[in-house]
Amino acid sequence: MKNYSEDWEAVIGLEIHVQLSTKSKLFSGASTNFGALPNTQACNIDLALPGVLPVLNEEVLRMAIKLGKALNAEINSPTSFARKNYFYPDSPKGYQISQMDRPIVEDGYLDIETDKGAKRIGVTRAHLEEDAGKSLHDDFEGQSGIDLNRAGTPLLEIVSEPEISSSEEAVAYLKSIHSIIRYLEISDGNMAEGSMRCDANVSVRKKGDEKLGTRTETKNVNSFRFVEKAIQYEIERQIHELESGNKITQETRLYDSQANTTRPMRSKEFANDYRYFPEPDLLPINLKKEFIEEVLATMPEMPNQKRERFVSQFSLSEYDAGLLAADKDLADFFEEVTKVSNSPKLSANWIMGELSAELNNENLSIKESKVTSNKLGQLISRIEDGTISGKIAKDIFEKMWSSGKEVDAIIKDEGLEQVTDDKEIETMIDEVIANNPEQLEQYRSGKDRLFGFFVGQVMKASQGKANPKQVNDILKSKLEK
């Protein structure tokens, strides 16, 4: 598809479903564990047997209040539930209990960063609702199989204002929400397992137009990368259609990650009408001031606050601090390493350099790192105190990674202590100079860049163990003679 002209702009709103990590369901005492055998975690209430009534899980209120605070939003009290009516076999009640008029969280915002700078995205609302079960369309003699383990699992649906203008911004917003829910520990945010799902409303219009274009909704895209690609595809498709004189149909589309395209879902005969009405089985919920205050007192430090602290406390760059603070586990690991190494900058470099490379290589999370924070801290402190050079440290790190040994044991076993004795280094330098009279001649007649050659020779002679700074200083004074 060709690049579209600069005359167009995209208008994007995201609806993000976050599965809350409660032990039990939104309205029943059945377990919410992932991956259990079919229908072993579904009870009378989840199955909507006659006479059952929903009983609200208090923990979801705490979780929603925390999210509301993190999104700078209003917490509504009273907040109330509503019925959304539709028939589908994986929803036994014939309706979903959701929120309509008084969602628990309303009118917030989130500040995001992209290459183009900072931007504030409005958050319209976040409401509580129950998840549906799963339909399995494998062959059961022409029938569908229904697993209701997921039915009734609590979700928070976070709805943004249509203020996102590019696929990059959409991903930045999504990552920021992901980071927040992980920090608050209200969801594991696992997109592959469906704990975080994203629907994107996309339309395009000519720049300067007041009126919004017709929008499409792309459903259930299950990774950050696919969200970016699906939205990018949809923007380009809509512009291409409009530039070819066609119209955009308001419809729901599915993203095909293999083909990197979106295609319409089979459209229904007429639009669904969910006929919302107040949920008669649940009373409105008055959130007492003391309850809200008690919950807010448990708020952890949030990613933005942590980033600022990393800058002021550890003198990290905004960029480094932002990368570390975006992931709570990574930020915790960094602070543990720094406690041992006493060198925040070097610790940050090692974590985002060598350590991240190894983790990516073996597809491990920071929590599964084969070099613990304590051991990495020790390694870095050996660079700091001059025992080993940075270069040798990289070799040692690889040995630590594969063997699990501690840095001091490896240094001792392999005799890798850095050579910091001036006399010893001088001897090595004298030898190198004596062995390379031709290069010395050329250097002295003005070929400055041969300095690097001499440094290389000395480091080689010391098997990488000479302190590079001392080598530089001594070599310079010797060559200038």
Add this chain to the structure above:
Amino acid sequence: MALSDKELKEIAYLARINVNEESLSSLKKELEDILDLFDELNEADTSEVEAMSHPLDLSQPTRKDEVTEENLREELLKNAPSVKSGLFLVPKVIDGEN
């Protein structure tokens, strides 16, 4: 308020009620009468009245986040006309291509 046959059929479809052609006109009359009652209600001035989402002036009690329900699968599956591998079986449904 007048309802068209098309609207009536759509409402019946959404409620999954099978309405045959003969009962269409009598049903339409009954529904229109009900809608007229709502029109009458709408005439009342409620601009000063706060919306009531529940007739009981109480707050919803809550429960602690605890798993209290055991695995009830074998018992619950007994109620179903058709089961296999621990799943409830229903007529094949494919919504869109989901």
